[in-house]
Amino acid sequence: MSRERRGETGSGRISRRDFLGRATGAAAALAVGGGIGGVLAACGGGPTVVSRKKTYTIAIVPKGLDNPVFALANLGGQVRAKELGNVHFIFTASSTTDTNGDVNVIQGLIEQKVDAIGVSCNDPNAYVPVLNHAVDSGIKVMCWDSDAPSSKRAVFYGVDSTAVGKRMGQEITRLLNGQGNIVIISGDPAALNLNQRIQGVRSALPSGIKVLQVLYTNDDIPSAIQKTEDAIRTYPDLNGIVMVGGWALFSNEGATPLLDQKKGQIKVVSFDPLKSVVDYLRDGIVQSVWTQDYWGWGYQSVTILYSLLQGNRWHEFIPQPSNNVTPDQWQAWQQRWAAVDQGASAAAKVWGEKPFSAPGPSDATGPLRG
Template sequence: MLSPALRRGCAALAAVTSLTLAATACGGTTKDSAKDDAGAAQSGAKADPGAATKKGLTVAFLPKQVNNPYFTVADRGGEKALKALGSTYKETGPSSATDTSGQVSYVNTLMQQQVDAMAVSAQDPGALCTALKQAMKNDIKVVTYDSDTNTECRNVFVSQASAEAIGRTQVQLLGEQLGYKGDIAILSAAQTATNQNTWIEFMKDELKDPKYKDMKLVKTAYGNDDAQQSFQQTQGLLQEYPKLAGIISPTTVGIKAAAQYLSGSKYKGKVKLTGLGTPNDMRQYVKNGTVEGFELWDPAKLGALAAHTAVALSSGQITGKKGETYKAGDLGSFTIGDKGVVDLGEPTVFDKKNIDQFKF
């Protein structure tokens, strides 16, 4: 879900959609690069890196879906960070990941409650924009994490990693497992999920490399981050393409459901599966031979970085402009990149050798 890692180069960020897309203008000021700081510019404020960290703030987390294991881990990371910072955490959001416009009502409610900042994982980049812009006009700082909205509709996007790193490495993992041969499919979340779509664009671009000439992407299916739908989509893919060699599922719900189906089928060990998952969800499937390896970032650290970013914005230490730096506790120091994007780090690959070292 992951909805959620993975969490750096300029070329990597010349992406297509507005998720982790920290790119286009890597040097000089252009019409587009000036627009990159739209969220920060709305307030007209200047960053004061030496400003004291405010306490007693209220920061609300609005994930794509509450009670989703991935977001539960991420948001608890935010809660822990806020407690250490002397501020208050709250969480709200839809119970379904398919309700693409449902987050708007929660943004409006949080505005009425006059929270100081909100951290939002956007289900639909366009649907949220008007509400988030209004929140910023009301001096509420807006951080997106895991999945972005449009750049002008938030102050900072906390990305799991560069979109390119996430997209390309999943194809690289599957290519190694397949010996670079065979038909493959992608099992994604919702068709509107900005992070999924951005990663998939990079997957397709990676597949253009000559070393993948014997690998063919036959279909992208959507399980809407629903376990049953994802399970059924996996079954459907294998019925439609009986010679399918591998599946990439860049969503924690999807990869777990796909692994569950494969583990109890004749395809176990024959159809390779990789993507983004949590060690706790995937441990049994790695150990029983269904999955060789998959990847992710630490979602708790992603949530913590979102919390630190929200507090830094509320304290005036940053505004969201490129080049601003701030400290995020034990996570270290971070610098805001193009389009107001901050990257958490590189993806971690989990396999039999290391999966027991991770407990999330």
Template sequence: MIKAKKTLMVGALALAAVMTFSGCTSRNDDAGSTAGSGDGDSKIKVAFVPKLQGIPYFEAMNAGGKQAAEELGIEWLYQGPTTADAAAQADIVRSFIQQGVDALIVAPNDPDSMAPLLKEAADKGIKVATADTDAPNSVREVFVNQASVEGIGQALTDSIMTAMGGKGKYAIVSCGETAANLNAWIDVQKKYTAEKYPEAEIVDVVYAGEDQAAATSMATDLMNANPDLTGLVGECTSSAPGVAQAVKDAGKIGTVFTDGLGTPQSMAPYLKDGSSSASILWDVQALGYLTAWTGLQLAEGNAFEATNNVSADLPAVEFDSATKVLLLGPALEITKDNVDTFDY
């Protein structure tokens, strides 16, 4: 399934394998028939609605979902809003409900406003789940989680603190203000920074939406407002390159350090010129594969085991029955030394 070029270890983080992705967003009508149902309209339909369509991160998830569809014999439907807008995302969800898909999986921009729509889908017999971003106060049957909240938050903190020498002031440029996963990671960063790095301080958290240019502008403003700032964290795949670009534009490489959650190819130039120290991520395509597999299990009424053999490359995906969370695995760290081993 997932073709890895190289497996790397960074500290206590086991690096996951990453594949090449394609940006196709149409129905996968050419999926095989090794599992699920037969051909054409008889196939189980699994729909995934990302926060935002067209950015490398979610297109990589789409590539993983498409591969799963080919191997599992399901129909993978992928559509998201062209801006990170909760109302536009809700319209797409309503469309999939009207189509009567078998499983509907969403990465909600606004978990609270998405909850009633997930209930509407469930009331019509559609199996509902979340992936990448949770809606914990909804009727979702499972959340496909990319890595543990603590693992991501601590890895981001350790990375920026290593670059900053374990002390100093830094700020966070996040994306959606209501995104549950981003806010959970930020909570960990605040607590972990205070406990492990008493000489460090998070001075501000700002929100740029899923807009790289806005992230660059906000990071520039943060540096201007805080002349003694020595660190910036980009909390999502658009703000990570955004904050690095701001440092580069300001001529502060080596003075202000950055890290964040960026896809490898978007971060490669910044890692190589030193405007970013590291990117913390996970195997995004494997997350897409796991999302599609999860939809099939829900549609067929299969129970999740404590440890699930999803594929040869995902042989031990853990499920927490108390929280109804499937955990992809540990986070990975991308640096200038390994970024060229990743293809997306």
């Protein structure tokens, strides 16, 4: 019954996002030339106002292009660039998460003389030289999602991974009433943010909860499914699963029959409520999913970088909210994903946020940077 309902949500004509997306193009250079033309044309009015102001080129670099949470950052950034009017927005990175590839992409942006760059760093150290080079070349630089704290970047907009892990650990403790056996499922064994989340989870667990095993899926969905199902088979006394990366749920419920069977018996706390995860929440298979500010990674980063270019100063640390999505919120999240299928402007209506203003929201900390 539930699956039939699901079938309808993915439908729709070629969406505006596709059209805009194609106009924005694959290559950064094309994005500057073609995409903004499209955005301006879509604006319709007031080209005279735009032409008088200086146009800034702002680039947002995610860890990789093949991750749907980063695709939302692209939409958020596009929308903010359109609101500001005089921003050329570039969204580019290596196709899959690759530190060296991303460093080369940033190098290319510096050579293109963009005005500002916002980066999600795959590694806190590897990006330091290239980010410093950008700052020394007069480019405004910030990090979002994942920081490079020892670089000269001005601002970091992101979440404290250890703190989120701790809250996930507290949540599984609450769900299990402080007693039971859990496994932790992660992605790449070398990913800093995932390891920090694991550390956070462990730090929050009372002595009554035992971590039987930590499993690594290398960010591969089929492998995550297999490991989750095998873990349930291996440990008949399993009470909970903490997925510090939610790959096993980025599928259809039918792909995880054992997990479905253990609904209610095994409590699941996961990360990133992607469209498919909403079904798991609705059907009570998963009890808690932690969010990040996907839209804001693009939207607020463009806001902050634009403001820095205007000469404003910001607090160094701008904490990103991470919320717990519980089963009763499934409908709201289904609507959010349905809006994404309708294109950037429809998505803005449900994902939209108020732009931050300098020197940052009230929970911002650290010295003022410009």
